[in-house]
Each structure stands twice: as structure tokens, then as C-alpha cells.
Amino acid sequence: MVHIHQLNDFPQYAPILAYWSYHQWYLKRDIPFTALVQSYYERAHNTSTPLAWVAINEKKLPVGMASLKNNDLWSRPDLNPWLASLYIVPEYRFMGIGDSLVKAVVAKAKELGYSRLYLFEGQNETVNLISYYTKRGFSVLEEAHDNDGNPTTIMYMNV
Numbered sequence: 001m002v003h004i005h006q007l008n009d010f011p012q013y014a015p016i017l018a019y020w021s022y023h024q025w026y027l028k029r030d031i032p033f034t035a036l037v038q039s040y041y042e043r044a045h046n047t048s049t050p051l052a053w054v055a056i057n058e059k060k061l062p063v064g065m066a067s068l069k070n071n072d073l074w075s076r077p078d079l080n081p082w083l084a085s086l087y088i089v090p091e092y093r094f095m096g097i098g099d100s101l102v103k104a105v106v107a108k109a110k111e112l113g114y115s116r117l118y119l120f121e122g123q124n125e126t127v128n129l130i131s132y133y134t135k136r137g138f139s140v141l142e143e144a145h146d147n148d149g150n151p152t153t154i155m156y157m158n159v
């Protein structure tokens with residue numbers, strides 16, 4: 001059984017989440033891995049954004065993550081906050097864990113008093129992320145370019 005926790009409950013896993021993030025999104029960027037580790041330790045000790053969630057399996061191992069943060073799309077600092085860095089380890093995909101992580105982030109955004117939550121579509125050749133997020137209550141805001149210059153779509157949800 002997998003449960004969703006704020007990273008604050010499992011701060012020791014910050015470097016693992018940082019590694020997933022680095023491997024998934026930062027390989028071509030000039031940002032050191034240590035900066036990401038530091039950033040996840042910060043999320044593990046915050047009470048407001050940036051925050052992170054971790055999916056923990058029955059052996060108390062991390063199998064997925066998501067974050068709530070500001071300035072996720074560097075070209076749109078005017079839009080905040082963002083559902084960011086949703087990632088499930090391959091062996092645990094298609095079990096509804098991504099869905100549970102999205103719900104946790106949405107609930108926290110609402111609890112913190114935000115009225116709107118944003119995300120931008122990552123590069124994914126397997127899952128149609130626009131339909132994935134539409135099914136989970138997000139709507140298309142506009143087309144844009146991601147932090148690496150690839151075309152992306154900004155989506156939002158009124159929370």
C-alpha cells in the first residue's frame with residue numbers, strides 16, 4: 001500500500017527526490033545536483049511554498065513525488081503557485097499514485113489560501129499530459145515554452 005506524505009515527514013529522502021528531479025529535468029541544465037539537494041531539504045522543512053510530497057510504499061521507501069512551488073516556469077514569474085515535479089518511479093506507474101499526489105498538492109494550495117494553481121506540461125512521450133491533467137480538473141491557459149525552450153502548455157485550476 002502506498003501513502004502520500006509531505007516531505008516534512010521523511011526529510012531523509014530529500015536527496016532521492018533531488019536525484020529523480022535532476023535525472024528527469026536537469027541533465028541539460030547548468031545547475032549543480034547539490035543545489036537541487038539543498039532545495040529539497042528546504043522543502044522538507046517549510047510550512048509554506050515551496051513544499052514537496054513523497055509517495056511511500058509498504059517498505060517505507062519513496063516511489064513518487066510532487067511539489068508546490070513558485071516561479072516554476074521561469075518566463076512567467078507572474079503566475080503562482082505551480083504544481084511541479086510530478087514523478088512516479090516506473091515500476092509504480094498507472095496505479096493512481098500520480099492522481100493522489102495531484103490531489104494532495106491541490107488540497108494544500110487551497111488550504112494555503114491560493115485561488116488558482118498552475119502547471120506546465122512536461123515532455124512525456126507515453127502519457128498525454130494534457131488529457132491527464134484535464135481529467136484531474138485542470139484547463140488549458142495558453143501555449144508557452146518550457147525552461148529548456150521546448151513548446152509546452154500552461155494549465156490552471158481554480159482551487
Ligand SMILES: CC(C)(COP(=O)(O)OP(=O)(O)OC[C@H]1O[C@@H](n2cnc3c(N)ncnc32)[C@H](O)[C@@H]1OP(=O)(O)O)[C@@H](O)C(=O)NCCC(=O)NCCS
Nearest residue numbers: 086087088093094095096097098099121122124126127132
Ligand atoms: C505522468 C505520471 C506522473 C503519471 O503518474 P501515474 O502514477 O502513473 O498516474 P496515474 O496512475 O494517476 O494515472 C496513469 C495514467 O496514465 C494512463 N496510461 C496508462 N498506461 C498508459 C500508456 N501505456 N500510455 C498512455 N497513457 C497511459 C492511464 O490511462 C492514466 O490516465 P487516466 O487516469 O487519465 O486514464 C508518470 O507517468 C511519470 O512520472 N512520468 C514521468 C514524469 C512526467 O512526465 N511527469 C509529469 C510532468 S508535467
